[in-house]
Amino acid sequence: MTDALLSAARKAGATEADAVAVAAEALSVDVRAGALEHAERAEGVEIGLRVLIGGRQACVSASDRSTRTIEEMAQRAVAMAREAPVDDAVGLAAPDQLADLRDGVGLELEDGRPAPEPDLLLDLALRAEAAALGVEGVRIAEAASASSMTRRLWLAGSNGFSGGYGRSSHGISTVAITGDGTAMERDWASESRVWAEDLPPPEQIGRLAGERTVARRGARKPPTGTFPILYDERVAATLIGHLLSAVNGSAVARGASWLRNDLGQPVLPAGFDLTEDPRLPRYPASRPFDGEGLATAARRIVADGVLQGWTLDLATARKLGMESTASAVRGTSAPPSPGVSNVALTPGTASRDDLIRDMGRGLVVTSMLGASINPTTGDYSRGAAGFWVENGQIAWPVNECTIAGSLREMLMRITAANDLPDWRSHRVPSLLVEGMTVAGS
Known part of the structure; x- marks a missing residue:
C-alpha cells in the first residue's frame, strides 16, 4: 500500500514523499445497571501521503485504498504542495540517518491474543460495575466499560525507509456516582495495558472507582x-x-x-x-x-x-x-x-x-x-x-x-x-x- 502511494507521488511530480498506512480493529462494551448498554466493533484502514517539492510540502489522507484514490491523492497533494509556502527546514531523513530496527521485535508491543469475544469484555465490564456498586454509599455506576484494540502501522519513504509494527491495547474503566442533585459527586478509575494479562482484575478497578466516589461526599x-x-x-x-x-x-x-x-x-x-x-x-x-x-x-x-x-x-x-x-x-x-x-x-x-x-x-x-x-x-x-x-x-x-x-x-x-x-x-x-x-x- 505505501509502495503504491510513493509510486503515485513520483509519477505526479513529487521530489520526495513518505507514506503511512494504519490498520486498526477495536471492540468496546459498555454496561449499565447490570445489562449491556452499548457494544461497538470497528475496523478500518487509513492511508496518508506527504509530498515535498522544493521546500514545499502537503499532506493528504483517505480511507479508500483503490488505485484510483491513490492516484488522485498523489495528484492533489502535489498540486497543494506547489501552492504551499517554502520552508527550507522540511525534508526527509538522509539514508544514513535511518533506523536499522524496523519492526517491533523485542518491544513486546502486541500480546498476540486473538480479538476477544464480546462476551469476554461484557463479563469484565459487569464485574467492574458490580464491584463499584458494592461500595457502600455508591448510588449508581454511571458507566463501566471494557475494550480491546489492535493497531498496525507501516511507514515508508522515498529515502529508502520501510518499516512497521503492531500494537495491542486493553482497558477497563468505571465511573460511579454518589448523592443526588447539587450534592451529587462522581469519580472514576481506569487502567489500560498493552498486554491483557497485565491488567488488574476488574473488581479492583470498580472498587477503586467506588471508594474514590464515596470519599467525595460533602x-x-x-x-x-x-x-x-x-x-x-x-x-x-x-x-x-x-x-x-x-x-x-x-x-x-x-x-x-x-x-x-x-x-x-x-x-x-x-x-x-x-x-x-x-x-x-x-x-x-x-x-x-x-x-x-x-x-x-x-x-x-x-x-x-x-x-x-x-x-x-x-x-x-x-x-x-x-x-x-x-x-x-x-x-x-x-x-x-x-x-x-x-x-x-x-x-x-x-x-x-x-x-x-x-x-x-x-x-x-x-x-x-x-x-x-x-x-x-x-x-x-x-x-x-x-x-x-x-x-x-x-x-x-x-x-x-x-x-x-x-x-x-x-x-x-x-x-x-x-x-x-x-x-x-x-x-x-x-x-x-x-x-x-x-x-x-
Missing part, C-alpha cells in the same frame, strides 16, 4: 489564600506535561515557550531527572523508530534539575541548528511534529501520606477542571477538585476552586513522593508544590 469550596498543593499521582503528570510542552521544538522554534532561553539552566530542583525511553517493553508509547524513520533511544530531558535539550523532529532541529532527537510523531493527515513517548520523573523517598502530613494545611488535587496556561510566560491557572488538609490530615473533599501560580516557580519548588506509577506513558509521582494561590470561598 465536597465544598476551600478557603482562599496561599497554600501548599499536593498534586496526586493521578494528575501530577499534567504539571510535568507543561514542562514537556515548553521544551517541544515547535514551541521553541516559534519563540512561544517560557523556557526558550533556559537550555542548560535549572528547571527542576537538583536531584530530579526527567527521562524518556521509547523502547520499554510492553509500554503504551514504545516504538522502534519515530515518525520519520529515525532510531529511537533513551535520553535525559532534564538531568539533576538542568534542562539538557529540546524535543526535536527533523524540521525543528534544522531550524534550531541541532540534531533530531528522533521524536517525530505523525498521523495520516498531517506532517511530522515533535512529541515524547515513555517519560518518567525521579521519585522521592517520602510517601504521599508523609507529604500530606508535612504540608500541614493545604490542598490535595485529584482532578483538574480546565486550564488557562500562557505558553509564552508560563502563567498558570486551572480549576481543581480534591481534598482539604488540616493539621496534616485530609479533612474534607473540595470542589469548585481555582489554583494559580507561575510554572517556572512551581516546578522549582516541587517535592516528589515515592508513588511512581507503572505502565503509563507519563510516569510521574505525587508532587508537592509550595506556595500556590487557591481561590475558593
Whole structure:
C-alpha cells in the first residue's frame, strides 16, 4: 500500500514523499445497571501521503485504498504542495540517518491474543460495575466499560525507509456516582495495558472507582489564600506535561515557550531527572523508530534539575541548528511534529501520606477542571477538585476552586513522593508544590 502511494507521488511530480498506512480493529462494551448498554466493533484502514517539492510540502489522507484514490491523492497533494509556502527546514531523513530496527521485535508491543469475544469484555465490564456498586454509599455506576484494540502501522519513504509494527491495547474503566442533585459527586478509575494479562482484575478497578466516589461526599469550596498543593499521582503528570510542552521544538522554534532561553539552566530542583525511553517493553508509547524513520533511544530531558535539550523532529532541529532527537510523531493527515513517548520523573523517598502530613494545611488535587496556561510566560491557572488538609490530615473533599501560580516557580519548588506509577506513558509521582494561590470561598 505505501509502495503504491510513493509510486503515485513520483509519477505526479513529487521530489520526495513518505507514506503511512494504519490498520486498526477495536471492540468496546459498555454496561449499565447490570445489562449491556452499548457494544461497538470497528475496523478500518487509513492511508496518508506527504509530498515535498522544493521546500514545499502537503499532506493528504483517505480511507479508500483503490488505485484510483491513490492516484488522485498523489495528484492533489502535489498540486497543494506547489501552492504551499517554502520552508527550507522540511525534508526527509538522509539514508544514513535511518533506523536499522524496523519492526517491533523485542518491544513486546502486541500480546498476540486473538480479538476477544464480546462476551469476554461484557463479563469484565459487569464485574467492574458490580464491584463499584458494592461500595457502600455508591448510588449508581454511571458507566463501566471494557475494550480491546489492535493497531498496525507501516511507514515508508522515498529515502529508502520501510518499516512497521503492531500494537495491542486493553482497558477497563468505571465511573460511579454518589448523592443526588447539587450534592451529587462522581469519580472514576481506569487502567489500560498493552498486554491483557497485565491488567488488574476488574473488581479492583470498580472498587477503586467506588471508594474514590464515596470519599467525595460533602465536597465544598476551600478557603482562599496561599497554600501548599499536593498534586496526586493521578494528575501530577499534567504539571510535568507543561514542562514537556515548553521544551517541544515547535514551541521553541516559534519563540512561544517560557523556557526558550533556559537550555542548560535549572528547571527542576537538583536531584530530579526527567527521562524518556521509547523502547520499554510492553509500554503504551514504545516504538522502534519515530515518525520519520529515525532510531529511537533513551535520553535525559532534564538531568539533576538542568534542562539538557529540546524535543526535536527533523524540521525543528534544522531550524534550531541541532540534531533530531528522533521524536517525530505523525498521523495520516498531517506532517511530522515533535512529541515524547515513555517519560518518567525521579521519585522521592517520602510517601504521599508523609507529604500530606508535612504540608500541614493545604490542598490535595485529584482532578483538574480546565486550564488557562500562557505558553509564552508560563502563567498558570486551572480549576481543581480534591481534598482539604488540616493539621496534616485530609479533612474534607473540595470542589469548585481555582489554583494559580507561575510554572517556572512551581516546578522549582516541587517535592516528589515515592508513588511512581507503572505502565503509563507519563510516569510521574505525587508532587508537592509550595506556595500556590487557591481561590475558593
